[in-house]
Amino acid sequence: MANVVVVGAQWGDEGKGKIVDWLSERADVIARFQGGHNAGHTLVIDGEVFKLSLLPSGIVRKGKISVIGNGVVLDPWALVAEIEKLAKQGVEITPDNLMIAENAPLILPLHGELDRGREAQSSVAKIGTTGRGIGPAYEDKVGRRVIRVADLADEATLQTRVGRLLVHHDALRKGLGLPPVDVDKLMADLREIAPKVLPFAKPVWREMNTARKAGKRILFEGAQGSLLDVDFGTYPFVTSSTTISGSAASGTGMGPGSIDFVLGIVKAYTTRVGEGPFACELFDSVGEHLATVGREKGTVTGRSRRCGWFDAVLVRQTCALSGVNGIALTKMDVLDGLKELKICVAYELDGKILDYLPTAADQQARVTPIYETMEGWSESTAGARSWADLPGAAVKYVRRIEELIDCPVALLSTSPERDDTILVTDPFAD
Template sequence: MANVAVVGSQWGDEGKGKIVDWLSERADVVVRFQGGHNAGHTLVVDGKVYKLSLLPSGIVRGGKISVIGNGVVVDPWALVKEIETVRAQGVTVDHTTLKIAENATLILPLHGELDALREDASSAVKIGTTRRGIGPAYEDKAARRAIRVCDLTDTELLKRKISTLLDHHNALRKGLSAPLVDGDKLLAQLLEIAPKVLEFSDIVWRRLDEAKKARKRVLFEGAQGAMLDNDHGTYPFVTSSNTVAGQAAVGSGVGPGSINFVLGITKAYTTRVGEGPFPTELFDEVGEGLGARGREFGVVTGRKRRCGWFDAVMVRQTVKTGGITGIALTKLDVLDGMDELKICVGYELNGKKIDYFPSNMADQAAVKPIYETMAGWSESTFGARSWADLPAEAVKYIRHVEELIEAPVALLSTSPEREDTILVRDPFED
């Protein structure tokens, strides 16, 4: 019996929500292991739409334990609001169904404010942050001045930690000509929200060890995509955490041997939100068409996504850096009706052909895609539930993608509905 980590293989927005929900029905425990409420999953279950940012996707299914791991940065006010929203939709959220790691870092109002202040003040590189305080919270965690869930249990400790935190933040705000943070007000805010968070606080690493001993199926749910990884992505246009599958162990308190299958969610074309290099981006009516048919708008921010052709070089690289066992190919139907399709199979950089995505920021911006052209198909793939339902040219496209990225298709998603899925290889039975 395998435990599965689900990660994005591109820049996020690959359709992880549906796949995680599809897998979570058979999992016993679903774990979020990195990121914050800057990422979103849209789930469609029996016609009802759930939009989740912090809560693991398993929360909408009864009989599961949902875990927010220590690698996640938690905005307590956003968390409580999201819990209230899903409860209003009939979802049971209590201390038996939701566990939050006691050593998870908190996002405070000052983090979101600093996010916006620095982005607005920057005259050089703008990252395209969601301004939700994710980066500044991770900075405080790395600098050992963060306030964590467990700190909410001790008022005197909380006072001292706030004082230490504000020594740093108020100096920054003074330099940015922003009002200083009132420590007493922040303390009052935290003490007010504390009971609503501590209700779910738990020793998560122990709960996961108990699940392992009981041979429970655990699903590790990533946010964003591999090219937004703080080490392996398009730095500095990345998120503030590691998004590759290796973080699933670190961000939840289990050993790497607890992860048996890594499923990389992969869109049949490429999209990106925010700033940063995008070699296959399309600025013509083809790109506009992909965006319109794919309804490419961010779940959390509503921002329009940039669209382009499938980049096999990039995905092959994320297969390697993320240890991806197999992919779930999504949104194939968006390519329906196109006369021809292009796939990026290499890059040209300074007159030379390369077969990898470079780390240097200037080189990333300078690479030019080298394309192969394939025939499209006129038939619909929407809602297909077997290979026999797919046009021959669509099957050829899929097989060529597998060959180029050096990873097999384990799942094929053909609509937002969870039943419209072709299972090739069951990750849980690997």
């Protein structure tokens, strides 16, 4: 059976939630492999809206196994709150349909406090984080002092880990003008949350490999976008994990041979949330159209997304980095009514033409887009379910994108409804 990795091929917010939900109906296992509860997926199922931050999108589907892998940093309080919220919407979550990697790192309250304290420093350039502690938790993971899910089961280990952690954090907090961590309260909070989390803890690597050998279809669900990758994104305005497809295997304890198809989710224009370079950003009426018609607000933060024309340079680059086999092009209907469309086909920097985004931060901030103009369309593409339902100009726009990014369209999404999808290539085809 084919196993599929879904990654965002821009700065995130590409509509991964709908696509993952659409695919999850045919998958047996749906696994998150990186990120934290700064990720946001909005699902619309039979008219009901589900907003997820940490749980895999497959959790709303009966008969599916959802997995939070070791590559995810887990806020246990956010997890419990999300489980309780979904329960009110009729979604039952038990250890039978959700498993969490025993070696997944925990996000503690002190991580969020450190995150927000750093962003508040006027002398330091803001990165635009969500302030939820994701970055500091990954720092502690790499620094070998993080608390992991399995540690919650043993009081002696937990005390040792907390002691080591606070030696580091109290020094940082002093420099930021924050008080020392109340160790008694932290320990009490961890003891209280432990029995709510531990029933879901399993050796995910073993369960995932067993599922693969049994011929189960696995869907790996990425969070954030490829341009927020800590190595290949617009550093330092990035997230703290590896968001490209290669981390699907390491983030769940599987080998690279477990990946059969990589699906890149791509919006028909470009958006990003937070700080950082954005060569194609628009500040005119078109930008306002994209933001308004596209309802460009962050699922998790509610922050307005910055909007701009489609950047083929960036998407070609991210498709190469993740080995994308096909893209799912979303939100085509937002472009309805625009008389002309522009696509960024190259950059100009200091008199030179570039066909890629340079690594140096100052150069990323200074590149200017070179546009190709195409005819728009006045007809509606919303709800189209076949190529015949699309205006000719819309079809030309899609075909030109395929040429420029050197990658075919596998799916075309024409509304938030899961059935409003044109299937070209089935990622799960054997």
